[in-house]
Amino acid sequence: MKNLRSIDHVFVPPPAHMVGDGFRVHNFFPGNSLMSLNRMSPFFLMDYGAKVEYTPTDTPRGVGVHPHRGFETVTISYHGKFAHHDSAGNSGVIGEGDVQWMTAASGILHKEYHEKEWSRSGGLMQMVQLWVNLPAQFKMSHPKYQAIAQKDFGIFDLPNNQGHIEIIAGNFKGVIGPAFSFTPIEMYNIKLKKSVNLNITFPANYNTGFLVIEGTVIINETEIPSDNFVLFSNDGTDIQIEALENTIILTLSGEPINEAIFPYGPFVMNTKQEILQAYEDFNNGKFGVLLD
Ligand code: MN
Numbered sequence: 001m002k003n004l005r006s007i008d009h010v011f012v013p014p015p016a017h018m019v020g021d022g023f024r025v026h027n028f029f030p031g032n033s034l035m036s037l038n039r040m041s042p043f044f045l046m047d048y049g050a051k052v053e054y055t056p057t058d059t060p061r062g063v064g065v066h067p068h069r070g071f072e073t074v075t076i077s078y079h080g081k082f083a084h085h086d087s088a089g090n091s092g093v094i095g096e097g098d099v100q101w102m103t104a105a106s107g108i109l110h111k112e113y114h115e116k117e118w119s120r121s122g123g124l125m126q127m128v129q130l131w132v133n134l135p136a137q138f139k140m141s142h143p144k145y146q147a148i149a150q151k152d153f154g155i156f157d158l159p160n161n162q163g164h165i166e167i168i169a170g171n172f173k174g175v176i177g178p179a180f181s182f183t184p185i186e187m188y189n190i191k192l193k194k195s196v197n198l199n200i201t202f203p204a205n206y207n208t209g210f211l212v213i214e215g216t217v218i219i220n221e222t223e224i225p226s227d228n229f230v231l232f233s234n235d236g237t238d239i240q241i242e243a244l245e246n247t248i249i250l251t252l253s254g255e256p257i258n259e260a261i262f263p264y265g266p267f268v269m270n271t272k273q274e275i276l277q278a279y280e281d282f283n284n285g286k287f288g289v290l291l292d
Pocket of ligand 1: 066
């Protein structure tokens with residue numbers, strides 16, 4: 001390890017808020033005074049639903065019809081089952097371990113709910129929603145939907161039963177993740193057994209952050225408890241991980257999109273004019289139709 005990447009900041013989860021009535025989330029970014037809007041580009045937003053129990057209900061909780069334009073929403077289930085419908089005609093259910101990668105791009109309406117049968121029994125939920133920004137040239141491309149089951153992830157097995165790495169997007173030592181992304185992104189679940197050490201490398205210019213989903217880890221000699229987010233500086237390539245317990249780490253690293261950014265509400269565009277256009281198009285029904 002010759003070129004260690006230092007830790008910029010370790011964030012404890014900020015106070016939770018509800019998205020609709022179904023997603024109790026901690027927003028790590030944006031809206032964090034220690035991070036600029038582009039600090040984790042291409043990742044624009046990270047909402048983390050830390051573990052919470054939902055009581056049984058016949059009326060699935062969630063968030064009703066709303067628009068998006070200019071980016072992608074990536075939803076990762078660690079516990080719980082989610083249903084999605086959008087005005088591009090795509091729908092799907094993701095269960096524990098699965099990922100839903102929705103490209104809003106030129107604009108969709110969608111709704112996001114707990115899956116019906118899961119709602120009836122209730123249970124433990126833990127999830128992440130990321131907003132992945134798109135470069136200007138792809139912001140108005142066609143909407144797209146990828147349902148990615150855990151069984152389709154790339155798997156890199158560590159020797160001697162030390163754990164494994166699930167590759168959702170990108171390429172870890174030749175193992176390719178199934179998700180299509182418009183810009184270079186590495187997105188993994190690193191799953192390590194207690195006491196295992198792992199060194200991992202990303203290009204220094206890639207913005208990189210780890211969300212500790214399970215267990216306590218030591219990263220570059222700093223102890224990080226579960227539910228914390230580690231933002232790395234762009235001063236090196238190598239990260240040293242030691243698992244103090246059985247551990248799951250959501251690993252995000254991506255090539256920054258070096259463009260102006262103008263987010264507003266459910267839209268992420270490059271200019272204020274494009275935001276005004278998004279509202280005009282939305283109000284004129286150009287995002288299609290989706291019933292509640
Ligand atoms: Mn949404």
